Amino acid sequence: MGGPEEADQLRRLIALAQTLTSARDPDEVLTAVLTATVELFDADGASLALIDTDARQLAFTSMEGLGKTRPFRIPLGQGIAGHVINNGEAVVSNDVSRDPRFLGDIDRKTGFTTTSLVCVPLLERGRVIGCMQALNTRRPNGFSGEDLELLTALAGIAGATLTRARRDRAVRTVGELLRTDENARHEMVPSKNPKMQAALQVLRKAADSNATVLLLGESGVGKEVAARAVHRWSARAESAFVAINCVALTPTLLESELFGHEKGAFTGAQHRKLGKFELADGGTLFLDEIGDMAPELQTKLLRVLQEREFQRVGGNETVHADVRVLAATNHDLKAAVAAGRFRGDLYYRLNVVTVTLPPLRERREDLPALVAHFARRACNETKRRPLGLDGEAMALVESYGWPGNLRELANVIERATVLCQGDKIGAADLPPELGAGTLASLPATADASVPADLSLAEALRNVKLAHVRQALAASNGNQIRAAALLGIHPANLSRLMKDLGLR
Ligand SMILES: Nc1ncnc2c1ncn2[C@@H]1O[C@H](COP(=O)(O)OP(=O)(O)O)[C@@H](O)[C@H]1O
Numbered sequence: 001m002g003g004p005e006e007a008d009q010l011r012r013l014i015a016l017a018q019t020l021t022s023a024r025d026p027d028e029v030l031t032a033v034l035t036a037t038v039e040l041f042d043a044d045g046a047s048l049a050l051i052d053t054d055a056r057q058l059a060f061t062s063m064e065g066l067g068k069t070r071p072f073r074i075p076l077g078q079g080i081a082g083h084v085i086n087n088g089e090a091v092v093s094n095d096v097s098r099d100p101r102f103l104g105d106i107d108r109k110t111g112f113t114t115t116s117l118v119c120v121p122l123l124e125r126g127r128v129i130g131c132m133q134a135l136n137t138r139r140p141n142g143f144s145g146e147d148l149e150l151l152t153a154l155a156g157i158a159g160a161t162l163t164r165a166r167r168d169r170a171v172r173t174v175g176e177l178l179r180t181d182e183n184a185r186h187e188m189v190p191s192k193n194p195k196m197q198a199a200l201q202v203l204r205k206a207a208d209s210n211a212t213v214l215l216l217g218e219s220g221v222g223k224e225v226a227a228r229a230v231h232r233w234s235a236r237a238e239s240a241f242v243a244i245n246c247v248a249l250t251p252t253l254l255e256s257e258l259f260g261h262e263k264g265a266f267t268g269a270q271h272r273k274l275g276k277f278e279l280a281d282g283g284t285l286f287l288d289e290i291g292d293m294a295p296e297l298q299t300k301l302l303r304v305l306q307e308r309e310f311q312r313v314g315g316n317e318t319v320h321a322d323v324r325v326l327a328a329t330n331h332d333l334k335a336a337v338a339a340g341r342f343r344g345d346l347y348y349r350l351n352v353v354t355v356t357l358p359p360l361r362e363r364r365e366d367l368p369a370l371v372a373h374f375a376r377r378a379c380n381e382t383k384r385r386p387l388g389l390d391g392e393a394m395a396l397v398e399s400y401g402w403p404g405n406l407r408e409l410a411n412v413i414e415r416a417t418v419l420c421q422g423d424k425i426g427a428a429d430l431p432p433e434l435g436a437g438t439l440a441s442l443p444a445t446a447d448a449s450v451p452a453d454l455s456l457a458e459a460l461r462n463v464k465l466a467h468v469r470q471a472l473a474a475s476n477g478n479q480i481r482a483a484a485l486l487g488i489h490p491a492n493l494s495r496l497m498k499d500l501g502l503r
């Protein structure tokens with residue numbers, strides 16, 4: 001007792017406690033817990049993984065000391081982590097190579113070599129929700145039984161953090177992958193619309209094969225939701241679904257995101273990083289917004305799709321990846337090919353099974369079910385009692401053009417559940433563009449938000465109303481915070497709200 005090591009440990013625990021009292025978001029807390037884990041156990045790395053019940057996967061969301069490993073997933077039930085989770089019991093192994101439960105799949109994903117580990121279940125109100133582990137201690141005697149107790153305590157802090165984050169709905173980062181309501185965001189409402197039903201039938205058939213599927217349709221029609229469904233229905237459901245948005249990144253970044261890079265490939269490449277193709281090995285890779293991919297990358301992608309192998313940026317090792325590719329775009333790809341903006345040969349590669357999802361205005365019969373679904377989803381997320389729409393609000397929803405499709409509908413309903421003070425969502429809880437009458441009910445144009453027949457004063461009023469509502473929604477109805485968001489004095493906000501007829 002009281003040796004220099006204990007004093008050191010104590011110091012580190014106190015430092016952790018200090019960080020925890022000031023940490024605001026769960027990511028910060030989990031990073032602090034994992035950093036402390038690495039230090040306290042003289043470990044090389046530590047990680048935390050959460051169960052995604054819906055996808056039947058274990059998602060590694062937070063890591064420390066594992067280089068630049070991005071969050072990744074493995075099928076549930078595998079390896080030592082699988083054992084810990086299934087049995088709810090901790091495992092210490094000072095030589096994993098001799099532990100028959102050790103699979104090495106995780107090492108293959110991270111590029112890290114595990115020699116020893118201690119892994120404990122992560123609990124939320126007594127329920128196992130994941131696990132936490134420390135990897136490779138440098139101490140001569142390896143991990144001890146006391147380490148197991150200490151890690152259990154640290155996992156307790158992590159578990160409590162997640163519980164709190166979930167309850168406060170503050171979570172925007174960690175575990176985003178796996179909260180059950182996150183899965184609700186990938187749920188598909190059955191459709192009564194013949195076009196949609198036909199599209200789904202094609203997708204179900206295609207799911208059985210390894211065929212490349214190209215999803216077309218306007219923004220917000222549900223292309224990503226459909227891609228995830230294809231994955232879930234496929235034989236690859238137990239493996240990863242990896243999505244990448246081709247429009248959000250510069251060509252150079254996108255290339256290293258897709259194919260990974262070796263250590264030293266470019267300035268700042270301090271570690272080897274696996275690309276999405278490798279992370280999706282055995283699973284599905286979803287290339288979103290493929291129509292926006294830069295021409296030079298189109299050429300590289302085509303080669304990979306043809307040869308099913310590639311090199312990481314800055315490397316010459318050939319990597320094979322068994323990946324099923326799904327792609328989506330809201331562009332008219334055929335027209336893009338004709339205009340020379342998209343490679344014809346890549347288009348034909350992708351165009352094996354092509355499914356076009358209809359815009360929402362062409363499937364109005366689904367509106368009631370979708371409204372109910374989005375209202376339920378939003379109320380669940382904000383822990384409100386379920387809200388319905390009153391007749392007037394429903395009439396507005398049914399007469400609107402929905403240029404932003406299901407995404408716009410989801411946002412409108414979500415906002416309405418926040419604004420709504422009674423037990424039914426009313427017309428006043430919906431944004432003004434829905435109520436603009438005749439013009440708004442015309443088929444959607446590129447910009448339906450500012451009908452041209454409004455006077456300037458009316459248009460301004462609409463903009464003000466929308467803006468104030470947005471600020472109020474963003475601040476959960478807190479007028480002081482909303483005023484700060486709008487950059488005005490709370491008294492002015494209160495006057496403005498009265499002018500606009502807002503409660
Ligand atoms: N079939 C569906 N049932 C319920 N919600 C859906 C469905 N399709 C899409 N959504 C919801 O609509 C929004 C937009 O879907 P998304 O797949 O991102 O569209 P896209 O990729 O076409 O832009 C998301 O909030 C999603 O949850």
Ligand SMILES: [Mg+2]
Nearest residue numbers: 220223224288
């Ligand atoms: Mg999308």
